[in-house]
Amino acid sequence: MLPMPILLRCPVCYEALRSEHKSAVCQNHHRFDRARQGYLNLLPSNKKRSKNPGDDQIMVEARTRFLNQGFYQPVVDALIDNIKSFGNNEAPQRILDAGCGEGYYTSSIKEQLEDSSVCGFDIAKPAILAASKRNKAIEWLVASVSELPLMDEQFDTVISIFSRCDWSEFSRVLKPGGHIVILTPGQNHLMALRRAIYDEVRPYPEDKRLQDLPENLALLESQTIHHRMMLENAQAIMDLLAMTPHYWYVNARQKEQLEQQGRLECELEMRLSVVQHRHTKTR
Structure with a gap:
């Protein structure tokens, strides 16, 4: 069974986008060309709050190296178990990863639920560039959570992992009865x-x-x-730091002290919450 297409909408006029060659075009002739890597940039420059919003290249590369080592595999397992539980006799779902970063979780979902249609977006272009290398069967977008370039009521599940939630936009793109899975840090994360x-x-x-x-x-x-991780070298420790907001607040001395440790046993503690979209509509 072929996955259902992800239905996109124009970020300028909000009309439906259709595929035309290697572009997405609306009836008002707004055109968005696919990048060579396959993603679409649906974040117009006049809707950006800064020139290069979101994570920078250093943070994206650190996250890719760290997550690729499987330290967060228990999180992936819990996430996929929940998504599978929402399915109706394992029928294919449409799944949206809101703030997908470099696509580690998004790609894992697509690999486990290969008949499902999966879309991942992030405001950071370096993150989507990295994500595009992971899995070509996913619709990757540069976009903002506050104005999703996606048509109404099409997704069965929206996931948000350590990212900003926009309840109004999530409700708009979810089917009635659909679910939102949110991962946030536990108290001792x-x-x-x-x-x-x-x-x-x-x-x-x-x-x-x-x-x-x-x-x-x-x-x-x-x-x-809960999961205990053993980081066996300075690279893994510094990559973990670069994945977190603490990266922006520590000074050179603190970074040097951390790097000199060379080995760190660290507890992962995340809170996974499931929210359901009720059948009442709000606009």
């Missing part, structure tokens, strides 16, 4: 890494977004994923 670079470390706060959901979204369940 990467505690050993944080203790190695800060004098004082506080637990991560609970995610308040899930305590104040709009009426058309309901929290079904939450679970905590």
Whole structure:
């Protein structure tokens, strides 16, 4: 069975986009050419908040090296188990990875659910360039979560991993009864890494977004994923640092101290929450 196509909409006029040669074109003749790597850039320059938004090349490369070693495999397993549980007799789904980064989780989903249609987008062009190398069967987009270039009510599942959520946009593109899977840091996530670079470390706060959901979204369940990682060299430790927001806040001395450790046992603790889109529409 061929996967169902991902239905795109024009980020300028919001009309449907159709494929035309190596481009996507709407009825108002707005045209978006596919890059050589296969992705579409559907983030117009006048809707960017900065010239190069999102993660830079260094962070993308670090994340790729680190995740490719399988340290976060328990997260992938939990994610895929949940997505499979949403299916109707294992019928193909349309799945959206919102803020997909360099595509590690997106590609894993497509490999496990190969009949499903999968779309991944990120605001960072370097991330989508890297993602495009992982799997050519995924629709990769440069896009913003606050204005998705996607047609209404087509996705069975939206996933958001350590990324910003826009409940209104997620609700718009989800089918009634569809699900949102959100991964957020647990209170003690990467505690050993944080203790190695800060004098004082506080637990991560609970995610308040899930305590104040709009009426058309309901929290079904939450679970905590625990896993202990043994990082055996300085490269892995520094790559983990570069994956996190802490990368932007540590100074040269703190980075040097961390790099000199050479070995770090670190706990992964993530909160996986499942939200369902109720059948009532909001616009």
